[in-house]
Every structure is written in structure tokens, then in C-alpha cells.
Amino acid sequence: MKRWMSPAVAVALALCAVATLAAAQTLYKLIDKNGKVTYSETAPKDFPGQVIRIDVNPDANTATLPKLPPREAAPATSPGARLPDLRGAQERLEAARKALAQARENPGDNDVTWIGNKSGGTRAVPTDTYRAKIDKLEADVKAAEDEVRRAEGR
Numbered sequence: 322m323k324r325w326m327s328p329a330v331a332v333a334l335a336l337c338a339v340a341t342l343a344a345a346q347t348l349y350k351l352i353d354k355n356g357k358v359t360y361s362e363t364a365p366k367d368f369p370g371q372v373i374r375i376d377v378n379p380d381a382n383t384a385t386l387p388k389l390p391p392r393e394a395a396p397a398t399s400p401g402a403r404l405p406d407l408r409g410a411q412e413r414l415e416a417a418r419k420a421l422a423q424a425r426e427n428p429g430d431n432d433v434t435w436i437g438n439k440s441g442g443t444r445a446v447p448t449d450t451y452r453a454k455i456d457k458l459e460a461d462v463k464a465a466e467d468e469v470r471r472a473e474g475r
Contacts, residue, residue: 348375407472414465421458 349361353370365372373387432451437443447455 346377346379348377349373350375407469410465410468410472414462414469417458417461417465421455421462424455424458 347362349364350373351359351361351365351368351370352373353359364374375387428445428447428451431448432454433445433447435443436446
């Protein structure tokens, strides 16, 4: 049997492969204008969003992240105004969502009218007042979602 590679060459190639893997690696965190985050091993060209370089040391199993500037505080609407607390905003959002789900799942007797004959082929049609009630509950959910976003600082 003829050998095509000597053991010394095989060991040298293995050491080169290990040395290449052990070197520090660089990743790039890409954040587009919509806030979507992706990672890349190569620096992008003409990327319209934010690019953050991350140096990874595989020997230490750590990454060195750059220091980011502090976030600017949102301007207060009045001197005594403050952003709503996050927990309270989340509780209000959950309550608004439950109220909307309850109204949709359990309409009252006066919230729908039935069209068709009773022997078959009838269908429920929401009344104007019920529709207005659902619209208000949907607006309450949207307002609560906006309040949560403000409390999170986004």
C-alpha cells in the first residue's frame, strides 16, 4: 500500500488548522432601520444601519463588546412629568387585551341581531353600539401598547 502523505505532513496540517481556529475571531452585529438584528463574519459594505464590531476570544470563551454611548433621555412634556413605570403599563395592557377578548368572545343579547329565518340560515350581525364598543377596546389596547413602549424607552 502506497502512502500519499507522511505523518509529519499530516501533523503540520492539523496544527495549522488548530492555530487558525484558535485565533481571535471578529463578528459584526448589524442593526437595520427597523431594528432587525443580524450577525455577519464579514464587514458589510454600504449598510444603511448600525454596524457593531464584536471581537471574540475563543480561548477565554468571551467577547469584547464596544462601549456604547448612553441613551438620551426622552424629553419630558412638563417639568414634573415622568415616564410611566413599566410594570403598571404592562398590567394595563394585559387588562385591555383581556377586556377586548372578553367582549369579542361573549357578546351580549343586545350586541348582535340575527338575520335570516329561524328554521335555518340565520347569522349574527353586530349592532352599531357593539361595533363602537369593540373599536374603543381596540383603541385602548393600542394606547396601552404605546404606553409600554414609552416605559421601555423605545
